[in-house]
Amino acid sequence: MAEEIRVRIAPSPTGKFHIGTARTALFNYLFAKKHGGQFIVRIEDTDRERNDDVYVKDIIDGLLWLGLGFDEGPPFHGVRATPSKVEEPEVGGQFGPYFQSERLDLYKPYVEQLLKEHLAYRCYCTAEELTKVREADQKKGLAPKYSGRCRDLTASEIDKFEREGRASVIRFRTEPRKVKFTDLIRDEVEFDAELFGDFVIVRSDGVPLFNLSNVIDDSLMKISHVLRGEEHLANAAKQIMLAEALRIAVPEFGHLPLIFNPDRTKMSKRRDPVSVSDDFRARGYLPEAMVNFMALLGWSGENDREIYTLSELVEEFELERVGKSPSIFDIEKLKWMNGYYIRNASIGEVASEAQNFITDKKLLQATLDKPDFYLETVVLVRDRLKTYAEIEEAIELFYTAPKYDAELLVAKKSTAKNAQLALVVAAQTLKQIETFSLDELEPSLRGAAASNQLTDGELLWAVRAALSGKAASPGCFELLGILNKDESLKRIATAIKKLKALKS
C-alpha cells in the first residue's frame, strides 16, 4: 500500500476550539507525520445558523498554538484567521477550497447522480410532521426512524407537492443490509442499515448534510484515513453506504475514545474547561504540556514514559497503542505536567511568556523597565509556578511592600516576643553588611540567631515573612539578595512596628 497518507480534521466553527477536537487533531497530526503524510484542515461550515468566523480563527489559532501546523487548509492570512506562534504552515492546497461553504457546487453532480439512479429521492414531509412521528415512535419505544412515506411517490403525487410549493429534502434510499467495516481502533464493526431508515442527505435549502458533504470531500481531497471521535461510529456506516452508492473511495476509519469529565459525562461547553483558548491558553498552560497531556489520553508509549515533545510523539506514535476506553480529563495531572514544563523551560522563556499574564499595568511596566531585575525574580519563582497565570501573585512582593497580619511574623514554634527580637537582631546584623550576598548573609544571620538564643527557624521565618508578607515564598536569603539592603531594612522595620502594635 504505497498510497499516500492523508488525514484531516473537519471542525465546524460553531464554538471555540474544543479540547476534544484538539485531541483528535493531535492524533491525526501524529499519525500523518509518523507516516510522512499530510495533515489537512477542512472547515465544515454548512450550518449557516450556528457558524461564526470568530470560531474559525479560534480553531486555527489554537491548532497553530499547539504546534499542529497543517499542510493544507483554509487561508489564515486573510480575514478569516490570523497566525500566531509556530512556523507558518503551508496553507491552501490543491484540493481546495477548504471551507465547505465554498464547495457547495461540487456536491451537486453527486446528488443528481444519486437521484437519477434512484438511490435517493425527494421527501416532501414537513419538519413538523416528522417531529410528531418521531416523538410518537419514541414514546412507543420504537426506534425513531423515517417511515418511508415519500419513498415511492408516484409522478403525479410529486407533481402535486411541487405545485403546492412544498419544500423537499433529499433522502438516501437505505437498503436492508449489513454494513461491516474494520475500524482502525475498534476492529470489526457491524451495523444493520435498516435501523437507520432513509436519512436526509440534502436539506430543503439545497445544502448537503454532514454525512454527504463529508464523504464527498474526503474522497475529493483524497483522504486516506479518518480518525475522529467515537460519536461518529454509526456515521461511518452511513458514509460507507453513501460512498458505495456514489462509487467513490472509502477511507479507512478509526474512532477514538471520547474524553469525559470526572463525573463520567461528556464534557460540556457550559460547565467544563473545554475551550483551548479560554480555558487553557489564557490560563497559562503551555502548548507543550497540553500536547503531551492530550497524547496520554488514550495513547501510551512504551517503557512507562510520560514526557514527550511533539516530535518525540511523532516518532513514537502508533495507532495500535491507542486504547478503546474513554478517559477522564484529569486537570490535576495537567497542572503537574504544566509545572514540569515550566520548570524545565529556560528562565528567559518563562520570563517572556509569563509576562503576557501580568494584568496589573504598573507591575507590567515595572518588569519591562527593569528586565534584568525581572529575570532575577523569575529565577526565584519559576519552580513554584504551575501555570504562567500565577506569575503575578508570585512576583508582586518584589515590587511593592506586602500587606499582611502581624501574626504571620511569628514562626510556628515561636512567640511574638521572639519574633520581635529576631527582627531587631536581624536588622542590626544586616546594617553591618555592605553588599548583600548569599555568602555573607547566611553565616551572619545564623550567627546572630545563635548568639541571641533564637533558633535559625525563628529568625529566618520572621525575616522572610517580613520581607514577603506570605506564608510561602522564596527563601529568606534569596529575598534579601534581591530586595537589597534599603528595601529589606525598611520592610523589617515595618514588621517590628506591626509586632509592637500587636502587643499593645
Add this chain to the structure above:
RNA sequence: GGUCCCAUCGUCUAGUGGCCCAGGACGCUGGAUUUUCAUUCCAGAAAUCGCGGGUUCGACUCCCGCUGGGACCGCCA
C-alpha cells in the same frame, strides 16, 4: 426503547496465557534536604484486574452471559 461501543489503583495507564497475589504516572500519606512554600530524593497506602460461568495444567489476558457506563438514533457536525 433500539443499535453500537467500552470495562485494570480515585484518575491517566502498562499488561496480548505462566515473568503479575499486577508495573509506571498524577493525586494522597509519611520521611530526607530545608527558614516557609515549591523543587529534588526516598518510602507507603491505594486495583480480590466490574460480576458470574466456561476453555486451559494455568487467565487480567481467550469464549459466553450478566451488570455498569457511554455514544448514536436531527432538514447539527
